[in-house]
Amino acid sequence: MPRRALLNDVNPHLINFYTHLQNGLRITIAMKNERECFYRHRTRFNELIKDGDWRSAEAAQLFYYLNRTGFNGLCRFNQSGEFNVPFGSHKSITYAGNFSQLRPVFQGWVFTSSDIASLPVESDDFIYADPPYDVEFRSYSAGGFSWEDQVRTAEWLAGHRGPVVLSNQATTRIVELYSQLGFSIEYLEGPRRISCTGDRTAAKEVLATKL
Numbered sequence: 001m002p003r004r005a006l007l008n009d010v011n012p013h014l015i016n017f018y019t020h021l022q023n024g025l026r027i028t029i030a031m032k033n034e035r036e037c038f039y040r041h042r043t044r045f046n047e048l049i050k051d052g053d054w055r056s057a058e059a060a061q062l063f064y065y066l067n068r069t070g071f072n073g074l075c076r077f078n079q080s081g082e083f084n085v086p087f088g089s090h091k092s093i094t095y096a097g098n099f100s101q102l103r104p105v106f107q108g109w110v111f112t113s114s115d116i117a118s119l120p121v122e123s124d125d126f127i128y129a130d131p132p133y134d135v136e137f138r139s140y141s142a143g144g145f146s147w148e149d150q151v152r153t154a155e156w157l158a159g160h161r162g163p164v165v166l167s168n169q170a171t172t173r174i175v176e177l178y179s180q181l182g183f184s185i186e187y188l189e190g191p192r193r194i195s196c197t198g199d200r201t202a203a204k205e206v207l208a209t210k211l
């Protein structure tokens, strides 16, 4: 619970949602775990994106609903920038309608949406980084985050003077990368929260730290 914090993600829709939470978002759209409702809201969300209205409170509400109701909590956009996650298969969903209790918690925090390496950090800032999971043995990259992006992120974090904690999938090359850059390595058994295949078996995760 830091008094001051900068929270960043390159996904502008996620950051728009958090920015509205900071202002005490209340959900007024209908939220049902039903196919018809899901696709109606998905179409509306994509209309807002197309019309340049994606910063609105309505877009933040739709983002929350689509994230809770869509397949596996995925957040994925096609080449044209449209949200294209299909309807999920959740037995039941408890939707929150009023986030006003978060308002005081989020005061003093700044939300930005840019590339990690362009963040205005000060040399004694503490950084927690949770970049996209590395997926070994695949030539393509999930969400456009390539192996080169993993390497430049690791090097940027290694170059920071203050303390850093990094979490990622414990693939051999991630462990090697952070070890070579002088980080201490710890392993965690974390059930994966997101998987394209719906497979939620435990995957080994790594916590790399540098003080």
Ligand SMILES: C[S@@+](CC[C@H](N)C(=O)[O-])C[C@H]1O[C@@H](n2cnc3c(N)ncnc32)[C@H](O)[C@@H]1O
Residues within 6 Å of the ligand: 008, 009, 010, 011, 114, 115, 116, 117, 130, 131, 132, 133, 143, 145
């Ligand atoms: C493993 S998720 C972490 C999500 C978040 N920490 C959470 O707990 O919900 C990785 C996140 O990295 C973001 N991301 C991808 N490329 C990025 C970049 N170049 N700079 C900043 N964030 C990026 C993605 O949008 C995604 O939300």
